[in-house]
Amino acid sequence: MHAVITAAGLGTRMLPASKEIPKEMFPIPFNNGFKPIIQIIFEQLYNKGIRDFVIVVGRGKRVIEDHFTPDYDFVSYLEKVGKEKQARELLTFYSKIEKSNIAFVNQPEPKGFGDAVLRVEPFINDKFIVVAADTLLREIPDLIPNSFLVTEVEDPRPYGVVILEGDRVIDVEEKPKNPKSRFIIVPYYMFTYDIFHALREVKCNGELQLTEGIKILLKKGVEFIAKRVNDVYDLGSIENYIASIKKIIG
Template identity: 60%
Template sequence: MMAVITAAGLGTRMLPWTKEIPKEMLPVVWNDEIKPIIQVVFEQLYSQGVRDFIFVVSRNKRVIEDYFAPDHDLVDYLEASGKNRQARSLRGFYEMVERANIAFVNQFEPKGFGHAVLVARPYVSGDFLVVGPDTLVLDLDVSAMPVNSFLVTEVQDPRQYGVVQLVDDRVIDLEEKPRTPKSNLIVVPYYHFDEDIFRALASVKFEGELQLTDGIRALIREGKEFRAVKVKRVYDLGNLTGYIDYMRSLVNSMNV
């Protein structure tokens, strides 16, 4: 299984923090350690069998490439200094990185989520996952996602998200950030596609930003069926409210 991880966005919802630090590198507590969000997403996917990764980055995201470059000298230093817990953590991460096939692709202009996926086209063969690494899904199970499906969850106010209409689990329509949502189900940015998504995205005429939902809608109009896989434990860490909610959930769990 291959995963395309899109990490080229500007992160405007988390400014000024993200002026110099990519939102994907924001720290979260995970398994009693502090890790960047993108590392947590990578480790989740790796633990579920994904070994081929394409990271779509932009010019100001070089820190992500550096982070995924193993630094064994640092591990040796930590071990020599008696900091064995930190050394074990880094060594485990580096072992995953070295066992995976990782490539970085540049999105040279901020033209939207759909465009970020499209620039990965020359490097993808067969069906693949697409993941937005500013969202954590605690009940993630990629094996439950058939080809041409994506995750959805229920929220109280869906107006800032892609909103989905379903018949059973079949997607009949979706709309990006509607003023008047037709449901309270939103897209969670974890998708399983076949290569038709590239053709659909390339056919969409757009101004400003190409949205991934535009490509999916084009395929639905052609008659291709998409399935929605419902999840519940979702945190959108790309905005302040979601980030605080996640941190608050950790504090609450420690107080139990």
């Protein structure tokens, strides 16, 4: 099974810090380490047994590809200057990279989450996981095909909102002005190949949103299940990034 990690957004809510450093590469103190967000997500998925990855990047995200390219000369340098701990940490990360199949897909323009997912279609032939690399969990729960994570918030308007009946998804709305629910999508999904057909059916003049593809499948009678989670770390804005770090370190 493949895991798709999307990291192509412009990160405008993190400017000016994200002008040259992708927000997905911002460091987080996590589980006694200090690592980039996208590395933490990769390692969490790796530890769940996933070995096939597709990372969607955009313009100015070359540093992400560099980070996932082992640099053993640098490891040797660290060992030479007595930085054995840092060298071991990099070797552990590089070992996971070497044991994985990682492909990078380019999203030349920021045309939406749905467009980013649609671009990975050539790599997928079965069910697959999608994770946005600006949201972190303490632990990634198990998902089933046609399911995603949700959490309850005070103000759901900036997010994809989910209308539920028990754990069954009735409808989804992208950033509604008048939300019908306080449950929002936490961007950890498991899809089947059908999501690609649905995304191609979406008629839009601007960004292609993933929620629109889900809506089409719901209208066709495809059942989606929502799994509720707590301790969600939204790292997509400066305010949320700072608040999440404070929450993580207690």
